[in-house]
Every structure is written in structure tokens, then in C-alpha cells.
Amino acid sequence: MIKTKINRHDLEYFLYAMVKAFYKDAVVEAPDTAEHNRLKDDEAEHEDVAVCQINDDVITMSFSKGKWFGIDKEYSYSIEIDKNSTEYKDIVRGYIYDALVDYSGRSLPWGNLTGIRPTKLYMNMFRTLDSDTKGEYTKNQIDQVVNKMALKHRVSDYKGQLAADIAIREKKIIDSFDNKDGYSLYIGIPFCPSTCLYCSFTSYPIVSYKDKVRAYLDALYEELKSAKDIMVGKHLDTIYIGGGTPSSLSAEDMDYLLSKFHDVFGQEQLAEYTFEAGRADSITEDKLIVLKKYGVSRISVNPQTMNDDTLKRIGRHHDTKAVIDAFNMARELGFDNINMDIILGLPGEDLTYVDRTLEAIKELKPDSLTVHSLAIKRASRLKEMMDKYNSEIGVIDFDKAMNMSIEAADSMGLKPYYLYRQKDMGGNLENTGFASDGKYGIYNILMMEEVQSIYAIGAGTVTKRVFEDGHIERCDTHKDVNLYIEDIEAMIERKRGLIVKKERNRSYE
Ligand code: SF4
Known part of the structure; x- marks a missing residue:
């Protein structure tokens, strides 16, 4: 274990995040300034300790050797600007990073940026x-x-x-929308054919919820009608139906949901209508025909990997041939904006696997490709099974794998158009979306850059209200499907409270 200590409360998380980024395999303990003075006791325990001491014009970083730190070492930097200036904290952050670079002999591609955007x-x-x-x-x-x-x-x-x-690229797209009066709608379908090993999303096996699906869709219908009412005067720009795996619904249920959406929002001119078809084991011709019928403009066929042994290992009940068949079927039915998602760093995968995945995707030529670095989330089975798979995780050189993906995307004429980072992400890297001109995932950009409100409906979703001054407030819904259905009225009222009343309150200010 590496203990981290710092005498500035507002930099505690930063120090923790930096040490964790440099020593990703170590258990790192977040600092507690109240315990700062217990340092001498800690040293006696022979633990690794990283201590940052900030005085007005001097910052000292010291490392005490243990399992991860090979030697005791101290770094000292003088700061020549006023401690009340806005740059002071940036300079301190820079020196903490510099000390870690020198001490570890490594640097991080994103430097000392810890945020997700x-x-x-x-x-x-x-x-x-x-x-x-x-x-x-x-x-x-x-x-x-x-x-x-x-x-x-x-x-x-x-x-x-x-x-x-x-x-x-994003700025040009964002500026082409009236974000003050526009908003996007997210519909969450929390069902999947099976649960993937790394999953941390709100997702339940659809077989166990078959008799609840219609009640769930009816609750969504109530939300749709309320959304239209609550967002009156605003324009719906994009809609994203995600999950879970929305295409785990039957063709009849998909038709039911999309017809309800059409009843409520039929007159809106959407800039983008995405349905995350997602997993190949859920995509059938009759479902794709339903999507076409209601004007869905963008779908995803997400393999995550094009290696059969990995698909089996991560709990997907299909092989790579099913991905190819689903993709070709969608193309034949006229879908001209198909995204594919892949994940780097899946258990058991080295660069040879990544290469195989990228080559197979190049054959298919999707309109966009989203490359994720594996994030091991606390809520995933993968986290629980780390002991079993530990030797197979982290063997990949994420930086190289990401560069291979960038090259593959480039060879297909796809340009990077959105990017975000997550906590616990492999290689401390990022997720990047690539797309050909005119096929950028608009919802992804508007949502990720937080430039317009996202009205989210469905179990486990979060509505985000973006005020004109950039201030953001959120309202979440129950993750449990039964609770969501039972409590639908109360959740709708909470959203009304966030959007209508807040706006009214602010206009009185
Ligand atoms: S498809 Fe996505 S949401 Fe469904 S189980 Fe797999 S990771 Fe989770």
C-alpha cells in the first residue's frame, strides 16, 4: 500500500490520483490532512509513503521506501509567485507531477490532467x-x-x-446548434441478453424480466409525455436509445416503444436518432426493419473484440461471425451510419488480438468506431474476479494499442471527434470516438461537452440540466426496474422540479 499525505485539503484528490496513475497496480490510500502529523509512525511501519508539504514559496515532495518506492528521496521546488494568484495551484500541481516523473522514471501521456473531459x-x-x-x-x-x-x-x-x-471539430458541431433552447433525450433500456464480465451499467438479463417489459415501456411512455410537457418551448435535437442493450427487446416491443415516441415527438426534426442495437446476439432482421420504419438514423453494432475466445470469456453469447452477419444485414437494409465499439485491454488480449480486431473491422468499414480502454469498475463481476484474471489484465501496452486503433481509424478515413476519460481506466488513457465526415455522433458530443440539457428517462438514468451560465444540476432515477415502474410519478415530478421550477426560480433572481 502507498500512503499519500499532503497539507492542503484542496489538493488531496489530485495527489492521490497522480500517485495512483503512476503506480496503477498499487493500492493507494487517499490522503487525510488530519493525519499528516502521524507521518513518523507510518515510516516506522516501513510502508511506501508519498508526502507533499506546501509552504508559501516552497513545495517538497518526499518518497519513503517500501514495496513500491525503491529508495528514500526528497524533491524541493521554490515557487516565486503569489500564493493567492490563480496560477499558484497549477504550479504546485506541475511540481508534484515533475517529482513523480523523476522518481518513477516515467511520464503520463495526459500529464497531470485528472478530469474526464x-x-x-x-x-x-x-x-x-x-x-x-x-x-x-x-x-x-x-x-x-x-x-x-x-x-x-x-x-x-x-x-x-x-x-x-x-x-x-467538436466546437464546429456544437456551435451549429442552438444549445440554449435545444436539448437531447436519452432513453435507457436496462436489459441485456446476458451480463458481460466487465459490466458496471444498469443492466438485467432480459429473460428474468420478460413479464415486466411492457410495464417498463408504459412507464417510459409516461415519461415521454411528461418530457414533452416539461420541455415545452425547447427543441429536441437528438435522441439516443441506449442501455443495456435496447435491441434485447423483441421486435414487437421495439415497435411499441418507437411508436410511442413517434406519437409524442413525431413532429420534431431530429438532427440524429440513435438506437444502440449493440450486441450481435440481439440483432435480427425484423428488429432492424422496425428501426428503419421509425427513421432511426444511427445504430451501433458493438463487437468489443473480434476474437471468439475473448467473446466467450467476457460472457457474450455470440461469435465474431454473428457480428459480421449483423453488420452486413444492417448495411443491406440501408443503414448508412453504423458505429462499432471495441475495448482495449480485455482479459487475455495482447496486441495480436487488438490487431486481429482492427483488421476485421477494417473489412467491415463502419462509419464510426469508438475505442474504449478497459475500465475495471467496482460494480463489475470483473472486479470480483480479479484474482482469477489478474495475470491476464494489464498485459497490454495501452498506449501502443490506442495508437494502433488511431492508425486503423485513419486508414478507414475516420477522424477523432470525441474523447473522454474515466476513473480506473486502463493505461490512464481515454475513450475516443472516430467517424467519417458527417457521421459524427452528435449526441455524444453534446452530452460529453455538457453544452445542452439531457432529459434522461428509464431506470438508472441521470437527467442533466445545463443552465445558461454553464451551471449543471442532475436528477437520477431508480436503478431497480420494479421501483422505477412503481415510483414513476414521483420521479417525473422531481424532473419537473429540476427543469421547470428551477428555471422559474432563476428568472426571479
Ligand atoms: S452489453 Fe453493455 S450493458 Fe449489457 S451486459 Fe454487456 S456491458 Fe453491460
Whole structure:
């Protein structure tokens, strides 16, 4: 175990996150400033301890040897700016990172950024510069932003260029929407054919809920009608039906849900209508025909890997042939915007596996590809089974695997268009979406960059109200399907409270 200690409460999480990022296999204990003075006792226990002591103009980082830290070492940096200035904390963060780089002999691609939306920072910087009429920036302006982030947050040049590239692309799309009066709708279907090993989402095996599905869809219908009423005067820009695996519903139930949506929102001109068909073991011709009938414009066929042994290991009840068949069937039925998701770092997979997956995907030529780095979440079976699989996890060089994915996407003419990071993510890297021109997942961008409100319905979903000044408030729903159905009226009223009343309150301010 590595203990972390710091004498500044507001930097506790930062120190913890940085040490964890450098020593990802170690158990790292978050700091507790109240215990800072117990340091001497800890040293006596021969544990690894990373201590950061910040005085006004000097910062000291010391490492006490144990299992992970090989030697005792101390770093000292002087800070020459006013401790009340806005840059002071950034400088401290930079020195903590520098000490870890020198001590460990490694650096992190994203430097000392710990947030999940690095591109938001880049976009904010571009907003302070003038673009041309097409929203493009000069090479000098891009270098200026990349260099600033490298200096301030130690972001590597190649990640900085990637983030800048994405930020400019996203900004053009975001600016083409009226985000003040527009919103997106998310519908959660919390059912799947089976539970994947790494799953941490709200998902239940559909076989166990067969007799509850119609009641669930009726609860969604109540939510749809209320959403239309609550969001009156606002324009619905995009809809995303996700889960779970929405296509685990029968074709009849899908028709029922989509017809209800059509009854309520039929007149809206949507910029994007996504249905996450998801798993190949749930996709059939009659279901795809239903999606076509209601004007779904974008679907996902998500293999996660194109290796049969891995599919079996992670609990998917289909093989790679089923993925290929589902994809080709969708193409034949006229779907011209198909996304595929893959995950890097699945148990047992090395770079040969990644290569096989990418080659198979190149054959299919999807319109977009989303590349995830495996995140081991507390709520997943994978976390529970870490002991069993531990030797097979983390064998992959995530950085190399991500670069292979970038090259594969590039060879298919797909450009990076959105990116986010998660806690517990393999290699401390990111999830990146690539797409061809005009096939960018618009909902993904609007949701991830938090520029417009997301009205979310369904068990385990979170509605996000984005106010004009950027302030965000959230309202979640029950994860349990039965509770969700029973308590639907109360949840609708909570959303009304968040959206209608809050807005009214604010207009009185
Ligand atoms: S398909 Fe997605 S939501 Fe369903 S079990 Fe697998 S990881 Fe979970």
C-alpha cells in the first residue's frame, strides 16, 4: 500500500490520483490532512509513503521506501509567485507531477490532467481565439494552445495535438446548434441478453424480466409525455436509445416503444436518432426493419473484440461471425451510419488480438468506431474476479494499442471527434470516438461537452440540466426496474422540479 499525505485539503484528490496513475497496480490510500502529523509512525511501519508539504514559496515532495518506492528521496521546488494568484495551484500541481516523473522514471501521456473531459479545456482555450469563418484555426494558434497545455499540465505533444484536433471539430458541431433552447433525450433500456464480465451499467438479463417489459415501456411512455410537457418551448435535437442493450427487446416491443415516441415527438426534426442495437446476439432482421420504419438514423453494432475466445470469456453469447452477419444485414437494409465499439485491454488480449480486431473491422468499414480502454469498475463481476484474471489484465501496452486503433481509424478515413476519460481506466488513457465526415455522433458530443440539457428517462438514468451560465444540476432515477415502474410519478415530478421550477426560480433572481 502507498500512503499519500499532503497539507492542503484542496489538493488531496489530485495527489492521490497522480500517485495512483503512476503506480496503477498499487493500492493507494487517499490522503487525510488530519493525519499528516502521524507521518513518523507510518515510516516506522516501513510502508511506501508519498508526502507533499506546501509552504508559501516552497513545495517538497518526499518518497519513503517500501514495496513500491525503491529508495528514500526528497524533491524541493521554490515557487516565486503569489500564493493567492490563480496560477499558484497549477504550479504546485506541475511540481508534484515533475517529482513523480523523476522518481518513477516515467511520464503520463495526459500529464497531470485528472478530469474526464480534457477536450473541454482545449475548447475553452480556442474560444478565446478568433477562428476563420469555417471555424478553423491556424497552425500557430493550434500550437499556441497545445504548448500552453503542455506547460501548464505537462500534456504530451501527441495527446495535445489529438485533443486540439477533437476540440476544433467538436466546437464546429456544437456551435451549429442552438444549445440554449435545444436539448437531447436519452432513453435507457436496462436489459441485456446476458451480463458481460466487465459490466458496471444498469443492466438485467432480459429473460428474468420478460413479464415486466411492457410495464417498463408504459412507464417510459409516461415519461415521454411528461418530457414533452416539461420541455415545452425547447427543441429536441437528438435522441439516443441506449442501455443495456435496447435491441434485447423483441421486435414487437421495439415497435411499441418507437411508436410511442413517434406519437409524442413525431413532429420534431431530429438532427440524429440513435438506437444502440449493440450486441450481435440481439440483432435480427425484423428488429432492424422496425428501426428503419421509425427513421432511426444511427445504430451501433458493438463487437468489443473480434476474437471468439475473448467473446466467450467476457460472457457474450455470440461469435465474431454473428457480428459480421449483423453488420452486413444492417448495411443491406440501408443503414448508412453504423458505429462499432471495441475495448482495449480485455482479459487475455495482447496486441495480436487488438490487431486481429482492427483488421476485421477494417473489412467491415463502419462509419464510426469508438475505442474504449478497459475500465475495471467496482460494480463489475470483473472486479470480483480479479484474482482469477489478474495475470491476464494489464498485459497490454495501452498506449501502443490506442495508437494502433488511431492508425486503423485513419486508414478507414475516420477522424477523432470525441474523447473522454474515466476513473480506473486502463493505461490512464481515454475513450475516443472516430467517424467519417458527417457521421459524427452528435449526441455524444453534446452530452460529453455538457453544452445542452439531457432529459434522461428509464431506470438508472441521470437527467442533466445545463443552465445558461454553464451551471449543471442532475436528477437520477431508480436503478431497480420494479421501483422505477412503481415510483414513476414521483420521479417525473422531481424532473419537473429540476427543469421547470428551477428555471422559474432563476428568472426571479
Ligand atoms: S452489453 Fe453493455 S450493458 Fe449489457 S451486459 Fe454487456 S456491458 Fe453491460
